[in-house]
Amino acid sequence: MADFNLNTFLPYLLNQAAEAASLSFQQVYKDRYGMLRTEWRVLFHLGLYGQLTASEIGARASLHKTKVSRAVSRLEARRYLSRARDTADRRVEHLALTPAGQAVFKDLRQVAERYDADLVAALPPGEAQRLREVLLRLAGREA
Amino acid sequence: MADFNLNTFLPYLLNQAAEAASLSFQQVYKDRYGMLRTEWRVLFHLGLYGQLTASEIGARASLHKTKVSRAVSRLEARRYLSRARDTADRRVEHLALTPAGQAVFKDLRQVAERYDADLVAALPPGEAQRLREVLLRLAGREA
DNA sequence: AGATAATAGTTGGTTTTGTAACTAACAAGG
């Protein structure tokens, strides 16, 4: 690696690509629903995987519990999700999207699918799937 | 894309991978030199590409000028860089690393090279180079 | 049971970022 530079340094490149790729999707959930990054993540986790606790969301999304807590508060304030205490263990809250939250999710999911499809189309054929596998590996979600 | 989920959504995957990949490098520049993310980026730009203006750094690194301004201030406060007014256009400042800054850069560069090499080694052979090309493309730095 | 530790989630105070407005210097057109 005699010719080290920032365009070969993977952490930097990953960050640049991630920021660029997030930019226009970010505009949508921000402008259309006033949501922050953590909020759409929580919303999508609940929308895609059903009822979850805050801890479960944090573990799946690699989010600190304070971040989850605040995102949940804001989503609850907008009536996008509801909380239900676990009857057996009253520390635990089961979170679920309200109908309003599901509607928002449905809309944003469509935007996301379309956005992803555009990204995939901009890459050489087959490249996207290979990229996903490498990224999953780097993200530590797959050995 | 009937089976859409967060592990297929490229912006999300890119962010997860970027965060995971940045984590331990971040520890080094933070713990060892008390630097923030934007600061190491500025430092590396100056270390790798020599004297630059704040605008040039912003353009190359996709950083807003206020972020660059603050990073430059902090690096200057630690005597890692020095400013020199352009004589022809006195709005412009030419930034350059001091010897102390160059020493820090040299150290961090070694860490970065090693860190990058470890990442590359964790991927299948040839995969890293292919990944770099795709990321550059997604970052919009290459058509 | 009773003390101790662990877990779920929240809150407070500080740092960092984002957005917009600002100063200073140069450029261009009349």
Next chain:
DNA sequence: CCTTGTTAGTTACAAAACCAACTATTATCT
């Protein structure tokens, strides 16, 4: 020149992230 516009960089205030300490509840160990 002298208004008007543009560019380089800074600053101020509000929004958001970070970290540590906190409450409440459950688990463990003797």
